[in-house]
Amino acid sequence: MASPDLAPVxxxxxxxxxxxxxxxxxxxxxxxxxxxNIGIAEVGALLVEMLTEIGLETSLVPTTGHPMVVARWExxxxxxxxxxxxxxxxxxxxxxxxxxxxxxxxxxxxxxxYARGVGDNKGQHFAQILAIESHLRVHGELPCNxxxxxxxxEEIGSPRIAGFVRANQELLKADLAVxxxxxxxxxxxxxxxxxxxxxxxxxxxxxxxSRDVHSGNFGGVVPNPIWTLVHLLAxxxxxxxxxxIAGLHDDVEPPTAxxxxxxxxxxxxLEGFKQGLGLKRLDAPADRPFYDRLCFQPTLTINGFHGGYxxxxxxxxxxxxxxxxxxxxxVEAQDPQDILDKVRAxxxxxxxxxxxxxxxxxxxxxxxxxxxRYTAPLRRAFVAAHGEEPLLIPAGFGSxxxxxxxxxxxxxxxxxPYANHDEANHAPNENMTLDCFQSGIRTGAALLHxxxxxxxxx
Amino acid sequence: MASPDLAPVxxxxxxxxxxxxxxxxxxxxxxxxxxxNIGIAEVGALLVEMLTEIGLETSLVPTTGHPMVVARWExxxxxxxxxxxxxxxxxxxxxxxxxxxxxxxxxxxxxxxYARGVGDNKGQHFAQILAIESHLRVHGELPCNxxxxxxxxEEIGSPRIAGFVRANQELLKADLAVxxxxxxxxxxxxxxxxxxxxxxxxxxxxxxxSRDVHSGNFGGVVPNPIWTLVHLLAxxxxxxxxxxIAGLHDDVEPPTAxxxxxxxxxxxxLEGFKQGLGLKRLDAPADRPFYDRLCFQPTLTINGFHGGYxxxxxxxxxxxxxxxxxxxxxVEAQDPQDILDKVRAxxxxxxxxxxxxxxxxxxxxxxxxxxxRYTAPLRRAFVAAHGEEPLLIPAGFGSxxxxxxxxxxxxxxxxxPYANHDEANHAPNENMTLDCFQSGIRTGAALLHxxxxxxxxx
Numbered sequence: 001m002a003s004p005d006l007a008p009v010x011x012x013x014x015x016x017x018x019x020x021x022x023x024x025x026x027x028x029x030x031x032x033x034x035x036x037n038i039g040i041a042e043v044g045a046l047l048v049e050m051l052t053e054i055g056l057e058t059s060l061v062p063t064t065g066h067p068m069v070v071a072r073w074e075x076x077x078x079x080x081x082x083x084x085x086x087x088x089x090x091x092x093x094x095x096x097x098x099x100x101x102x103x104x105x106x107x108x109x110x111x112x113x114y115a116r117g118v119g120d121n122k123g124q125h126f127a128q129i130l131a132i133e134s135h136l137r138v139h140g141e142l143p144c145n146x147x148x149x150x151x152x153x154e155e156i157g158s159p160r161i162a163g164f165v166r167a168n169q170e171l172l173k174a175d176l177a178v179x180x181x182x183x184x185x186x187x188x189x190x191x192x193x194x195x196x197x198x199x200x201x202x203x204x205x206x207x208x209x210s211r212d213v214h215s216g217n218f219g220g221v222v223p224n225p226i227w228t229l230v231h232l233l234a235x236x237x238x239x240x241x242x243x244x245i246a247g248l249h250d251d252v253e254p255p256t257a258x259x260x261x262x263x264x265x266x267x268x269x270l271e272g273f274k275q276g277l278g279l280k281r282l283d284a285p286a287d288r289p290f291y292d293r294l295c296f297q298p299t300l301t302i303n304g305f306h307g308g309y310x311x312x313x314x315x316x317x318x319x320x321x322x323x324x325x326x327x328x329x330x331v332e333a334q335d336p337q338d339i340l341d342k343v344r345a346x347x348x349x350x351x352x353x354x355x356x357x358x359x360x361x362x363x364x365x366x367x368x369x370x371x372x373r374y375t376a377p378l379r380r381a382f383v384a385a386h387g388e389e390p391l392l393i394p395a396g397f398g399s400x401x402x403x404x405x406x407x408x409x410x411x412x413x414x415x416x417p418y419a420n421h422d423e424a425n426h427a428p429n430e431n432m433t434l435d436c437f438q439s440g441i442r443t444g445a446a447l448l449h450x451x452x453x454x455x456x457x458x
Numbered sequence: 459m460a461s462p463d464l465a466p467v468x469x470x471x472x473x474x475x476x477x478x479x480x481x482x483x484x485x486x487x488x489x490x491x492x493x494x495n496i497g498i499a500e501v502g503a504l505l506v507e508m509l510t511e512i513g514l515e516t517s518l519v520p521t522t523g524h525p526m527v528v529a530r531w532e533x534x535x536x537x538x539x540x541x542x543x544x545x546x547x548x549x550x551x552x553x554x555x556x557x558x559x560x561x562x563x564x565x566x567x568x569x570x571x572y573a574r575g576v577g578d579n580k581g582q583h584f585a586q587i588l589a590i591e592s593h594l595r596v597h598g599e600l601p602c603n604x605x606x607x608x609x610x611x612e613e614i615g616s617p618r619i620a621g622f623v624r625a626n627q628e629l630l631k632a633d634l635a636v637x638x639x640x641x642x643x644x645x646x647x648x649x650x651x652x653x654x655x656x657x658x659x660x661x662x663x664x665x666x667x668s669r670d671v672h673s674g675n676f677g678g679v680v681p682n683p684i685w686t687l688v689h690l691l692a693x694x695x696x697x698x699x700x701x702x703i704a705g706l707h708d709d710v711e712p713p714t715a716x717x718x719x720x721x722x723x724x725x726x727x728l729e730g731f732k733q734g735l736g737l738k739r740l741d742a743p744a745d746r747p748f749y750d751r752l753c754f755q756p757t758l759t760i761n762g763f764h765g766g767y768x769x770x771x772x773x774x775x776x777x778x779x780x781x782x783x784x785x786x787x788x789v790e791a792q793d794p795q796d797i798l799d800k801v802r803a804x805x806x807x808x809x810x811x812x813x814x815x816x817x818x819x820x821x822x823x824x825x826x827x828x829x830x831r832y833t834a835p836l837r838r839a840f841v842a843a844h845g846e847e848p849l850l851i852p853a854g855f856g857s858x859x860x861x862x863x864x865x866x867x868x869x870x871x872x873x874x875p876y877a878n879h880d881e882a883n884h885a886p887n888e889n890m891t892l893d894c895f896q897s898g899i900r901t902g903a904a905l906l907h908x909x910x911x912x913x914x915x916x
Contacts, residue, residue, distance in 0.1 A: 197674060201772035210736030214884075215759040216655060217855045219787050220751030221731075223741040226760040227695065234692035237685065273679075278668030280811065283681040293678035301673040302684040303775050304766030309783055314659035314818060316785050316857075317761050325767055327774050329677050353738065360772060397675045399774075426672075 005143065006384060006449045012134045013441050021113070024126050024437065025106040028115040034089035034156045040066045043088050044152060047071075054133045056148065061168075063160045066152030070171065073132070074145040080374075080451050081145035083174035083405065086125030086181065087154030090117030091426050098428035112420075112431040119423030123432040124180040124440060125150055127418055131444025143452020147174055157360065158401040165404040175457060176374045177405035177413040178447065180440065183421040185393065187267040190386045190443070192378055193415035194370055195295075195395035196402050198330030200340050200362035201303075204229055204347065205355040207321040212308075215316040225322040226307045232351040233324065236300060236343075241284030243300050245346045248339065253332045255296045258370040259394040263291035266391055295395040298339075299329040331395060336362030366402035367395060368412040373457065377450035378414055384450070385442035390416075416443060463601065464842060464907040470592045471899050479571070482584050482895065483564040486573040492547035492614045498524045501546050502610060505529075512591045514606065519626075521618045524610030528629065531590070532603040538832075538909050539603035541632035541863065544583025544639065545612030548575030549884050556886035570878075570889040577881030581890040582638040582898060583608055585876055589902025601910020605632055615818070616859040623862040633915060634832045635863035635871040636905065638898065641879040643851065645725040648844045648901070650836055651873035652828055653753075653853035654860050656788035658798050658820035659761075662687055662805065663813040665779040670766075673774040683780040684765045690809040691782065694758060694801075699742030701758050703804045706797065711790045713754045716828040717852040721749035724849055753853040756797075757787040789853060794820030824860035825853060826870040831915065835908035836872055842908070843900035848874075874901060 013020070032043035044060050047069045051058040056071035069088065074081065093103035093116045101107035103116035113123070128148070135142050149172065151161055165172060185191045206225035213222050237243050255263075268290055274282070282290070288297070307322025309315040328339060340358055347356045370392055382390040396415055405413035418440030419425070420433045471478070490501035502518050505527045509516040514529035527546065532539065551561035551574045559565035561574035571581070586606070593600050607630065609619055623630060642649045664683035671680050695701050713721075726748055732740070740748070746755070765780025767773040786797060798816055805814045828850055840848040854873055863871035876898030882888045 199674065199774065201774065208737060213735065215757065215761065215785050216657065216787055216857050217752075219757035219759045219785075219855075220755055221740050221748060222735060222737065223739060224760055226763050227691075230688050230691045230760070230763075231697045233685075233688045239689045277671065277680060279666060279680065281681060282679050290679060294675075297678055299673065299677035301677045301774070301776050302682055302688070302766065303673065303773055304768045304777065305684050305688075305763050305780065306765075306768035308760065308762030310762045310764035310781060314783070314785065315761055316657065316659065316759070318759050319762065322763065323768060325772065327673050327677075327772065329674055397677075399674050 003449065005139065006446060008138045009134050009445045009449070010442060012138050013130070013438070013445060017438060020130050020441065021434065021437070024123060025113070027126055028106040028118055028122055029104055031104050032089050032117070032152070033092050034066055034153050035092055040089060040152050044069060047088060047150060051129065051148065054129065055136050056132070063164060065160050068152070068164055069150040071148040072146065073142050076142060076145050076452070078456050079144040080175040080454050080456050081147060081173070082448070082451055083147045083149060083172060083177040084128050085177055085179045085405070086128065086150050087121050087152065088125070088150045089152045089155050090122065091120065091155050095428060100429055108434070111435065112433050113437065114429055114431045116430055118432045119183070119419035119430055120425035121154070121181050123437050124418045127437060127440035128180055128444045130441045131448060134441070134445055135448055143449050146448070147172060161401050162404050162408065165408050169409060172409060174409070174411055176411055177402070177409070179400065179402065179413070179415045180418045180444070181400065182396065182415060182417040183419045183423050183425070184417050185266065185391050186421045188421060189267070190382045190388065190390040191393060191417055192382070192390045193393045193396040193417070195332060195367035196365065196400040196415070197395060197397065198334065198336055198363045198365035198403065199327055199399040200330065200336045201325070201327045201360055202340065202343060203357040204232065204324040204326065205321070205357060206353065209320040212320050213318045215318040218318055222318055224318055226319060228351055228354060229305070229322055229324050232347065232354055233302065235350045236346065239284065243298065245342055247342045248298065251334050251338070252298065253367070255394060256369065259295070262370055262392040262394050263289070263295060266291050266393065294397040295393065296331055298331055298334060301327050303327055329399065330365045332365045332367035334365060336364055363399050363401060364403035364407055366400070366406045366413060368406060368414060370394060372412045374412055374414065377454060378416065378447065381443060381446035381450045384446040385439055416447070418443065461907065463597065464904060466596045467592050467903045467907070468900060470596050471588070471896070471903060475896060478588050478899065479892065479895070482571070482581060485580055485584055486564040486576055487562055489562050490547050490575070490610070491550050492524055492611050493550055498547060498610050502527060505546060505608060509587065509606065512587070513594050514590070521622060523618050526610070526622055527608040529606040530604065531600050534600060534603050534910070536914050537602040538633040538912050538914050539605060539631070540906070540909055541605045541607060541630060541635040542586050543635055543637045543863070544586065544608050545579045545610065546583070546608045547610045547613050548580065549578065549613050553886060558887055566892070569893065570891050571895065572887055572889045574888055576890045577641070577877035577888055578883035579612070579639050581895050582876045585895060585898030586638055586902045588899045589906060592899070592903055593906055601907050604906065605630060619859050620862050620866065623866050627867060630867060632867070632869060634869050635860070635867070637858065637860065637871065637873045638876045638902070639858065640854065640873060640875040641877045641881050641883070642875050643724065643849050644879045646879060647725070648840045648846065648848040649851060649875055650840070650848045651851045651854040651875070653790060653825035654823065654858040654873070655853060655855060656792065656794055656821045656823035656861065657785055657857040658788065658794045659783070659785045659818055660798065660801060661815040662690065662782040662784065663779070663815060664811065667778040670778050671776045673776045676776055680776055682776055684777060686809055686812060687763070687780055687782050690805065690812055691760065693808045694804065697742065701756060703800055705800045706756065709792050709796070710756065711825070713852060714827065714829070717753070720828055720850040720852050721747070721753060724749050724851065752855040753851065754789055756789055756792060759785050761785055787857065788823045790823045790825035792823060794822055821857050821859060822861035822865060824858070824864045824871060826864060826872060828852060830870045832870055832872065835912060836874065836905065839901060839904035839908045842904040843897055874905070876901065
């Protein structure tokens, strides 16, 4: 049962169900594709207008890329300040022909709203905005202090968020960060994530001869770059699935007792998972627990391998160059630059003729302890909004720029996904269930309420 | 100095230098592209007319594919019969824009004739035809018996030659086979080859999930087909360059003393070879002699490896399928089916989830002993035509269907390449030097003369 302060806010949210949905639909009609610089300026301006009207002190902060929207309400002295992060840019909608309804004509079917960006991330940060608005409409004030940070470049890898946060630490001074992004757990249960894996990407390129040659006339004397790369890769990860690059695991922090308890509680329908992807087996090593792999282990994924002939029939060519693209997912407390240095040293040792190419600096992992101060109020907020305890996931599987909060601002950071697990983000027919949107607004409202029960620390 | 019988034939060839060249040019103007079935029927008919007019008993023998041209002169009882093999089909001329002069408009530049098929193989078998014609014009007869077999499907892998030879063993009964095809040794010296490597091709295909997935959300639990193939390949050939498939070397015949002596005599400009291909090193193993690798060792070449993302930048995808294409060059006395069985057993043992795909039956290796009966007359023919001893190459590097002579007809088979080493066969600007064409006719004439000095065996 909601407290006296929260109940009328929930009532307001319920009473405005269709109005809020209409406003979300209107918001989704505006494309804001960062990769193609389509609609970014328009949606940035629209947000400034919307947030100012709600009663937040709002500014559009220019960067060398797309601008940041920063909105604040800080009239609750002695109460914690929560930094709510989201992003107003969306993925390109290609392939268009796979969409049942056009990506920027939001359409409701079977209790879901279909549109590009509805789950990732407009529907989620709009729920946060409506939660703020509902508190202000009902009570004329917020229970705690809020800084809302919406970036416009998340879908192109957040290249400027770290620099922006580093340069604006005073402006963004907060006690915790909360990101509503990504899907809930596959079981459908509400979810809190305490971290995200980092990532680095690199290419391995090998070229021997100056041109392709005939495998009969030259096979045995001319070296083959595909073999060179195969043998190099085989030294980087063994058949048992263990990464064998020297020092790569040096900084891996083992899971805490709370972490292990949390993943043991996570629902797991392994047969359903395998069936859904048509898998006959999981990746090696066979004996490692499912969630342990996703939360606490770095991975070395070959994203692509291309060289020589790939068409029908046979072509007895000995190719002269080949390219491998890889990524490594990092766990706390691996450092992207340190890991890249170790991979580079490994390549130089085992195959100095292979070119090691890095184009991006990568993203740091992030981890907040389950035993941190704001876990309990977050859990209470979920219980208030959903009527059930959220699942606790110690480390998100994919990568989010949460490290800017944990490592640059030095505050705990939580991810509270509002979207359904099958939101199809980055894919055609992206969607969010109407229930998820509604419960997202409630969760956002409950979160502000619960934080308002605390005193600012220190 | 040529013998009394051969000298007037050489004179005739010299006197007709420009006439013969013009006739070659006329022949080359007719495309005969087996892969596209262009001009095959026309050139087949043209050959029948030409060979009949010269005085050979000629027929166009239909097959389920392109017809065989068989022409014979067998009026020298007690003398050996030589089966002269060649092919009247040519490679497609693509890419057309890389040709300095159009492929079917033969053009002379700097002492070379440029046209598709001039080296591979029209210029070479036409030299054999002119050698026969010259003997007949000068002496009214040939010094030995001749069967000329010209196929029209060599450039699409000679799919019917074995069946044809097997079904026509009486028709093709001969004492030796001689093929004028391919380039001379890179040093420019005249060359006799005593064998050719065989070849088998196969694909390795691996598919795990039913779709690509995100490396962050699924990395660690969903298996990666590229890793599966990398680890499988690493069990098939080690970093030292040794093929490690069980039993693969079982049937490899070690080189004879004559073989080793022959390769030790072959000129080798290793620095020039590496420079020409921009190579920093030869293929492993570093200590194996250059010609030993090309003549006596099987090879396992990865022709292509394709899976996942290969474009610019990064894409953190965990791909769901990948394909590897390979060929194995076989040496005497490896059998294609036996080798494919061994590779299949290896794949089934090490990676049963990888699909092993074979579309073609492959080609057997072929080897004739250097110490065989016709080596001496062939060497004398080269000395007569060129004024220098030919190089003896125990086994050709690439694959030719010579096994149909050695293994089906059971006769020794020799390859006497007439084309310059830089003939650019299968490539734009295919060419043959005018000198090579002329010395080819002389070699063909001298060969018939030398064989005429022998009695038919048995």
